[in-house]
Amino acid sequence: MAADGSTVEPIWERYPLIASNSCARRWIQSCVMLGLAKNTIAAYMYAIEGFLRFALSHSVDLRSVSRETIAQYVGELRTQPRRTYANVVRIDSGRFLSNATLQQRLTAVRLLFEFLVDEGLLRTNPVSRGRYTVSSRFGANGTQGLIQKFHKLPWIPTEAQWMALLAVVRNEPMRNRCMLALAYDAALRREELCQLRSSDIDPAHRLLRIRAETTKGHRERVVPYSATSGELLRDYLRHRRSLGGDGPALFLSESPRNYAAPISMWTWSKVVRSIAIRAGVPAFATHTLRHLCLTDLARAGWQLHEIARFAGHQNLETTRQYVHLSGRDLADRFARTMRNIHAWRLDALACVPAPAECQ
Incomplete structure (x- = not known):
């Protein structure tokens, strides 16, 4: 949405697969009409264009996407290098898509399929939340999402x-x-x-x-x-x-x-x-x-x-x-604990010269 409150029409020429797919295009247009931020729309379009490219290469239509198809898509995302490092060939280089980027890409795809379900074009969402790995260790409902989340602290300079x-x-x-x-x-x-x-x-x-x-x-x-x-x-x-x-x-x-x-x-x-x-x-x-x-x-x-x-x-x-x-919360607790330990050690040391007096 523009600063004056008006909607901003996406640049469809940059995303030809979305522009030519009526379902994907309708979803993006609905996001625009709902007033989602311009950057959010751009991120969704980039993710969906990539997914449509994947579907096209596997000869899969949006309405026939299965959970197996989504698993294959996630597998390809995990081995896709960042655009900055397009020539990377080692999977352990640390230069593949970050966990946050993987989550963002999959979220866009999930929201697209939620739209298709709401529109009655699909019965179920193949990118449902946490239906793949059942374990008491993951989540309140005992399930884990397609991509495990890693919560990293923001980077700041030394x-x-x-x-x-x-x-x-x-x-x-x-x-x-x-x-x-x-x-x-x-x-x-x-x-x-x-x-x-x-x-x-x-x-x-x-x-x-x-x-x-x-x-x-x-x-x-x-x-x-x-x-x-x-x-x-x-x-x-x-x-x-x-x-x-x-x-x-x-x-x-x-x-x-x-x-x-x-x-x-x-x-x-x-x-x-x-x-x-x-x-x-x-x-x-x-x-x-x-x-x-x-x-x-x-x-x-x-x-x-x-x-x-x-x-x-x-x-x-x-x-x-x-x-x-x-580190403030840990530092405060550490300081309080150390004060108690410090006092105890000093008391103990004070008792060393005359142990009888300390009994």
């Missing part, structure tokens, strides 16, 4: 990696330094950062209004930013006036092709990727600064509900991972 990143960032243009500062300071997602407007800034109180239509959960929030970010923002606004952009967007492109146009999420991703490569920290991405900020807040002793409100999380479990990542 101090050495952070210093390497800073060395590169110091030489970045004013706009990039300002965007990086706000991304960390206010824990902004890529979409929230790139779609900021000049009217979203309250410089008198150093506050940012994150509009609902730009957020993942469609919930508006107001977050503070520091005096340091305020100085960078002031300098950038002065520079922005020289670009001649008269639109509402805060951050503008300075490339000759899109001069003074609002910066796109893809352009920003390329900027951050370039910084990561030059710093020798390839894992650094647009979302890393958000992860780092929330982890630092947990380290500083913020309560769970405070971090959740700051981040715009609807589910506290999403927030809890940053507390775990900071």
Whole structure:
């Protein structure tokens, strides 16, 4: 859905198999009409296009897909290399599709078949939840899904990696330094950062209004930013006036092709990727600064509900991972335990010179 509330028509030319399949196309159109985020639609379309390509190569029609077909599809996904490493041949290289990507691809396929069942085109969903492996160890109902989930903590840079990143960032243009500062300071997602407007800034109180239509959960929030970010923002606004952009967007492109146009999420991703490569920290991405900020807040002793409100999380479990990542909960318990053990050991040691007195 566009920022003004209107729907955004998918670019069907990029997904010819979906465009030519009436069932898949109808499902995507229903997702668009329901107002799903543009990135979500794009992820669904990429996943379904891949599944239709698999079905075509196996001469299988959507209405004749069986559980065995889905198992074959999952098997092929597990051996599919990431696009960055298309020439990988070793399965133990760690460069195949991540667990999260596998889950995302399968979720899109499952939702497509749920749509077909609801429409009366199929009797059952071949990608049903947890009907393949029965065991008391898995899930509340004793079943395990097609792909086992691994819950990994977000990646954040070490101090050495952070210093390497800073060395590169110091030489970045004013706009990039300002965007990086706000991304960390206010824990902004890529979409929230790139779609900021000049009217979203309250410089008198150093506050940012994150509009609902730009957020993942469609919930508006107001977050503070520091005096340091305020100085960078002031300098950038002065520079922005020289670009001649008269639109509402805060951050503008300075490339000759899109001069003074609002910066796109893809352009920003390329900027951050370039910084990561030059710093020798390839894992650094647009979302890393958000992860780092929330982890630092947990380290500083913020309560769970405070971090959740700051981040715009609807589910506290999403927030809890940053507390775990900071090690604060374990560190506090460890400190309390060690104090007791420490006191006991000291008492015991004090009794060594005169054991009779300690009886």
